[in-house]
Amino acid sequence: MARSHTVIDQIETFAAHNYHPLPVVIESAQGVWMTDVDGRRYMDFLSAYSAMNFGHNHPVLVEAAVAQLHKVCLTSRAFYASAFGPFAQDLCELLGMDMMLPMNTGAEAVETAIKLARKWGYQVKGVAPDAAEIVGMQDNFHGRTTTIISLSNDDSARADFGPYTPGLTSVPFGDVDALRAAITPNTVAVLLEPIQGEAGVILPPEGFLAEVRRLTRERNVLMIVDEIQTGMARTGTTLYCDQVGVEPDLVLLGKALGGGIVPVSAVVGTRDVLGLIQPGQHGSTFGGNPLASAVGSAVIALLHTGEMQQRAVERGAQLRAALEPLVGHGVTEVRTAGLWAGVDIDPAAGTGREVSERLLERGLLVKDTHVQTIRIAPPLVITEGELEWAMVQLAEVVESLRS
Numbered sequence: 001m002a003r004s005h006t007v008i009d010q011i012e013t014f015a016a017h018n019y020h021p022l023p024v025v026i027e028s029a030q031g032v033w034m035t036d037v038d039g040r041r042y043m044d045f046l047s048a049y050s051a052m053n054f055g056h057n058h059p060v061l062v063e064a065a066v067a068q069l070h071k072v073c074l075t076s077r078a079f080y081a082s083a084f085g086p087f088a089q090d091l092c093e094l095l096g097m098d099m100m101l102p103m104n105t106g107a108e109a110v111e112t113a114i115k116l117a118r119k120w121g122y123q124v125k126g127v128a129p130d131a132a133e134i135v136g137m138q139d140n141f142h143g144r145t146t147t148i149i150s151l152s153n154d155d156s157a158r159a160d161f162g163p164y165t166p167g168l169t170s171v172p173f174g175d176v177d178a179l180r181a182a183i184t185p186n187t188v189a190v191l192l193e194p195i196q197g198e199a200g201v202i203l204p205p206e207g208f209l210a211e212v213r214r215l216t217r218e219r220n221v222l223m224i225v226d227e228i229q230t231g232m233a234r235t236g237t238t239l240y241c242d243q244v245g246v247e248p249d250l251v252l253l254g255k256a257l258g259g260g261i262v263p264v265s266a267v268v269g270t271r272d273v274l275g276l277i278q279p280g281q282h283g284s285t286f287g288g289n290p291l292a293s294a295v296g297s298a299v300i301a302l303l304h305t306g307e308m309q310q311r312a313v314e315r316g317a318q319l320r321a322a323l324e325p326l327v328g329h330g331v332t333e334v335r336t337a338g339l340w341a342g343v344d345i346d347p348a349a350g351t352g353r354e355v356s357e358r359l360l361e362r363g364l365l366v367k368d369t370h371v372q373t374i375r376i377a378p379p380l381v382i383t384e385g386e387l388e389w390a391m392v393q394l395a396e397v398v399e400s401l402r403s
């Protein structure tokens with residue numbers, strides 16, 4: 001215990017309090033298991049918000065990273081790097097898109113897409129200078145930069161960080177009529193998560209994404225889909241859009257694109273849009289660096305086999321079957337997509353934080369979101385037996401809180 005107290009003390013004293021972590025100090029991890037400084041093992045049921053989709057220290061990804069570490073890690077894009085070429089091609093081919101623009105964090109990919117959409121609006125659609133509008137969805141989560149929080153309606157993300165970026169509006173997620181009404185001749189893009197992750201794994205109403213696609217085509221507006229959390233096999237297909245047969249103009253990837261090893265994000269899309277960017281108009285020192293590219297290519301190779309998508313489907317069905325009987329027994333609602341779930345805890349039983357703390361005591365790591373919800377996202381490499389064990393822990397904790 002002594003060491004964990006020391007570390008928590010250091011972090012709380014010397015690092016800004018922009019997170020409220022559970023009281024556990026992780027020192028190492030392998031696959032779905034994490035080990036704390038006192039040698040206790042925990043199952044990772046969060047996967048760093050789906051950045052760790054393929055499990056900790058996946059041997060293929062670690063090997064790719066180590067091999068590249070010994071070659072070259074950073075050139076900047078002042079020069080061509082040999083690892084970047086295959087990564088760019090592999091990613092475009094995986095998604096059936098024309099071009100990509102590499103960045104590092106998810107928020108940067110979102111910022112990049114906003115810039116691209118505005119440029120497209122002025123140069124192609126013919127919107128008057130500085131008049132471009134982008135429509136998002138209420139309760140979205142796209143990151144924490146000043147422009148992105150300008151599109152947020154979450155008070156903790158927004159308050160005291162104004163003035164806000166103009167040209168951004170939002171409509172209720174799933175409301176086609178509100179979206180139709182919000183699109184003006186100056187609208188250049190609709191930006192949305194296909195499933196709202198941070199909001200609590202909120203699935204779109206049936207047919208909604210296809211309707212957004214139809215409407216955006218009809219009104220000459222780009223459809224930008226933020227698959228930073230839904231993408232890379234989490235929901236049972238490479239992108240969630242694949243499942244509903246929707247082809248956006250721009251797809252945003254991050255999190256698991258870097259295999260949980262290095263931050264890698266990208267905007268992937270049509271040449272009509274990505275082809276507009278010229279030298280000097282956008283960039284990042286680390287974007288597309290050789291280490292990131294090598295890991296990204298290895299991630300894409302993993303996805304090409306279809307194994308991870310299949311695991312998400314199979315273990316996802318098991319997860320859903322285990323969660324559904326909890327409804328009415330300390331749980332008010334469950335929503336799942338592949339190996340991903342939002343579980344609403346009955347306020348009479350407790351809060352999401354209380355459930356997370358009880359599960360921590362039993363060696364299962366989850367995190368609450370929006371007070372009453374816990375989000376479940378184990379690494380896709382979890383076995384049937386491991387998932388079964390985790391579900392017993394959750395059922396017992398929810399049961400014990402009720403009584």
Ligand SMILES: *Cc1c(COP(=O)(O)O)cnc(C)c1O
Pocket residue numbers: 049104105106107108110141142143144193197198226227228229230254255
């Ligand atoms: C996590 C996330 C982001 C932001 O990614 P960062 O790497 O934290 O900047 C953006 N959009 C979605 C949907 C996310 O889940």
